[in-house]
Amino acid sequence: MSRTPLDTVEHAAATPDVELPWAELGLKKDEYERVVEILGRRPTGAELAMYSVMWSEHCSYKSSKVHLRQFGEKAPESDAMLVGIGENAGVVDVGQGYAVTFKVESHNHPSYVEPYQGAATGVGGIVRDIIAMGARPVAVVDPLRFGAADHPDTKRVLPGVVAGIGGYGNCLGLPNIGGEVVFDACYQGNPLVNAGAIGVMRHEDIHLAKASGAGNKVILYGARTGGDGIGGASILASETFDDAKPSKRPAVQVGDPFQEKLLIECTLEAFREKLVVGIQDLGAAGLSCATSELASNGSGGMRVTLDDVPLRDSTLSPEEILMSESQERMCAVVEPEKVDRFLEICEKWDVIATVIGEVTDGDRLEIYWHGGKIVDVDPRTVAHEGPVYERPYARPSWQDELQADDANKLPRPATSEELKDQVLKLVGSPNQASKSWITSQYDHFVQGNTVLAQPEDSGMIRIDEETGLGVAIATDGNGRYAKLDPYHGAQLALAEAYRNVATTGAKPLAVSDCLNFGSPEDPAVMWQFAEAVRGLADACQQLGTPVTGGNVSLYNQTGEAAIHPTPVVAVLGVIDDVARRTPVAFQEEGQLLYLLGDTREEFGGSAWSQVVHDHLGGLPPQVDLERERLLAEILISASRDGMIDSAHDLSDGGLIQAVVESALLGGKGARLIVPDGLDAFTFLFSESAGRAVVAVPRSEEVRFNDMCGARGLPVTRIGVVDGDTVDVQGEFALSLSELRETHEGTIPALLK
Amino acid sequence: MARVVVDVMLKPEILDPQGQAVQRALPRLGFDGISDVRQGKRFELEVDGPVDEAALARIHDLAESFLANTVIEDFTIRVEEVAEAVK
Known part of the structure; x- marks a missing residue:
């Protein structure tokens, strides 16, 4: 059999009746009709490949766009923002001429x-986003969510994911400084593997992805x-060729x-020599995305010869080349006289580089294959003017019932003995247990600039050795809270990450988010998404921390069962001198323990309700963003002025979880006194937001109390760092060794 | 006693960084004319008793579930010493 003729633009115009597999490529009928309308003819196979992949949910944000606009509309005024949402990654001014992306x-x-x-x-992709901004990657973080800890498939997925993150990051020489590991049956068929990266550059080195200037080379x-x-x-390939393929795809x-390491060095060297006009990494949608985005961000015109793309597999069809997601590739736009130098640098780093096209003065993206023109489109229609959906959304009918199922009414421990048992059960439960078995597989300290890493409240990296300037990052998200109330659940995720950054002594500056939800075609899921985005945008506005970018992951569901709505929020902060950071671990016996903030009876979505009662219902903790801001100011001031020696934010698991972690990390126990007006159970297990526990040296007691008093932050003395037990007076005492065995034994036992 | 060999190779369309590294090294070392290198794994299993169909089926199972990651790898099974094996 001979090959069918190449599906060029002319061929497409001449054969309007050829049926194309648009449905198999994921396009809806009206979307395909829109492509035909835009082009004024049927698309070629290559054009259809580009439109279908660029108009996919993943690339076009077609379901989420109408909601995500709020991040721009409600963006707070911030002097720190150098590059906002919409680029490969946002860029934030952290002072002293440094910028962080x-x-x-x-x-x-x-x-x-x-x-x-x-x-x-996943790690590779996020790191390329950072280098595309001209920044040197300095650290990665990984918020992870898996199915039930004791489910057999978790044993397949988790070790592989952890080894993959560790393997890739360690080979690149990037420290892994933060993230989370959460187990919940709702993630069984849909684990969430989110990846974050931080990069540093000087202000003058910021680069944007665009192609302008006719004659410039791609x-x-x-x-x-x-x-x-x-x-x-x-599917397209099988239409184009009759010969057999190496094996069935997708791969x-x-x-x-x-x-990737070579790519980093090679890219940064090209930036240093100012050889690059525009740049784009190749991630999802590969060359389709890079060429159409570069072209549409510039003046619009670009001509590409696909035959020049270096191939690993010579049987690839042009459609496949356009859609391939081969890793570790980038696309740069370079002025003609600088091309030789650019190629020289690539050769030095042993990186294959090929001129595949050039910028033209028109406004069409034209792609050629074997001499025929197979793509002729307005790149904006591919990259930016895809379909936008106002998906119907509706508060699910079960939401009221869920919220009415009040966790505050669950049976509470009746005796001191029961209280003690439940504490042990909590600190040894998979979600609250030590994750060091996992995080110790990552290199935290490579490059020698890591100041804090897991299990600290935030990861912290020094970026200037002379001045001690550093940045901190924390990621948080609580799908249980968000399920109970997506609006406030998203705000609680932001509040916790914000608090975590401040707890280590850094000032929160900006936000990136990864919004993980079920199918947008389900109005209940769409409502959760809309509420979460609205909540997050409102909270960012109030806290003065703009969203710089992020990503949306939809369709995380198996059949009818969607995951909990899981907005994961990363907050970036800056600290003038990393020597002033505040660690989690108790430092010295005799230091006084203070609880900052108000404790209420708030158990909806709590770790206690999950661990002890396997329950999810009621309302999540109240959100008070002004309180979060005040608490952060106090924590930062106290750290800067040396008034506190350790601090830990209170979140899932409540006060007892935080105290146990600080005690085990410091190897020093604590005596706790239940404050007046609180019962022991609420004191230990409540998850009220806007709280932290700090250890204050006795010499600083007066100064610290005066500061809190003057600023109006409630502060309660709850005990002292002491001994080798966690002793809740009048209730129970647990030795550090027993707590350690429980807290640190769970994960290794589950994954053995 | 017989030996069953299981060869595990990355599927042809899957990127093989190790094979590529070897291939890149060849011209540097003066070995020309090799256009591609793919690297795989070879397992030699010493089997107790006869290598009959049941034994091979068992080995197929273990290769599929343990020796190879069939999401990205293919495997082949062959009997090396057929002295006692059933034809």
Whole structure:
């Protein structure tokens, strides 16, 4: 059999009746009709490949866009923002001429299919977003969510994901300084593997992705293009060619961290020599995305010869080349006279680089293959003017019932003995137990600038050795809270990350978010999404921390069962001198323990209700953002002025969880006194927000109390750092060794 | 006693960074004319008793579930010493 003729633009115009597999590629009928309308003819196979992948939910944000606008509309005034939402990653001014870029993204589905490579390429993708901004990556963080801890499939997914993150990050030489590990049955078929990265640069080095200036060359550099991650394009391929393919597609993407390391160095050197006009990393949608975005962010015109793309697999069809998600590739736009120098740098780093096209003075993206024009489109219609949906949303009918099922009415421990048993059960439960078995597989300290890493409240990196300037990052999210009330649940995620950054002594500056939800076609899920975005945008406005970017992951559901709505929020902060940081661990016996903030009877969505009663119902803790802001100010001042030696934010698990962690990390116990007006149970287990526990040296007691009093922050003395037990006076005492065995034994036992 | 060999290779379309590293090293070391290198794993299983269909089925199971990650790898099974094996 001979090959069917190449589906060029002319061929498409001449054969309007050819049926294309638009439905198999994920386009809806009206979307396909819109493509035909835009082009004034049927698309070629290559054009259809580009539109279908760029108009997918993942690339076009078609369901979420109308809601995400609020992050821009409600963005607070902030002097710190240098580059806002919409670029590869946002850029924040951290002072002393430094700028920091950071972002969190999801790599959920690939990590479920092939945990090691899925998680590894997730790290690779987010790191390329950072280098595309001209910044040197300095750290990564990984918020992870898995199914039930004792489910057999968790044993398949978790070790692979952890090894993939560790393997890729360690090979790149990037410390992993934070993140979370959460277990919940709702993530069983849909684990959430989010990955964040931070990069540092000088203000003058910021680069934006755009292609302008006719005659400038488009250079593809990095790995060769293979059949990685090609989705529906195989359907097109099978129409174009009759010959057999190496094997059935789509293929899992495999990462090569050593190639990525070369890409980092090569890119940064090209930036240093000011050789680059525009740049874009190749992630989802590969060349389709890079060419259409670069072109539409510039003047619009670009001509690309696809034959020049270096291939790993010579049987790839043009459609597949356009859709391939091969890792470790980037696309740069370079002025003609600088091309030689750019290629020289690539050669020095042993990176393959090829001129694949040039910027034109028109406004069309034209792609050629074997001499024929196979794509002729307005790149804006591919990259930015895709479909936008106002999906119907409605508060689910079960929401009232869920909220009425009040966790505050659950049976509470009746005796001191029961209270003690429940404390042990809590600190040994998978979600509250020590995650060091997991996080110790990551390198925290490579590069020698890590100041704080897990299990501290936030990760902290020194960025200037002379002055001690540093940045901190914390990621948080609580799907249980968000399920009970998505609006406030999202705000609680932000509040916790904000508090975590402040607890270590850093000033929160900006936010990135990764919004993980179920199917947007379900009005209940869409309502959760709309509420969460509205809540987050409102809270960012009030706290003065703009959203700089992030990502949305929808369709995290198996059949009818969606995951809990899980907005994961990363907050970035700055600290003038990392020597002033505040650790979690108790430092010295005799120091006084103070509880900052108000404790109320708030058990809805709490760890206690999950661990002891396997219950989810009621309302999440109240949100008071002004209180969060005040608490943060106090924590930062106290850290700067040396008034506190350790601090820990209170969140899931409540006060007892925080005290046990501080005690075990410091190897020093605590005597606690239940304050007047509170019962022991509420004191220990409540999850009221806006609280922290601090250890104050006796010499600072008066000064610290005066500061809190003057600013109006409620402060209660609750005990002292002392001994080798956690002793709740009048109730029970637990030795550190018993607590350690319980707290640290759980995860290794589950994953053995 | 017989030996069953299981060869595990990455599927052809999957990126093989190790094979690529080897291939890149070849010209540097003066070995020309090799256009591609793919690296795999070879397992040699010493089997007690006869290698009959049941034994091979068992080995197929263990290769599929343990030796190979069939999301990204293919495997082949062959009997190396057929002295006592059923044909």
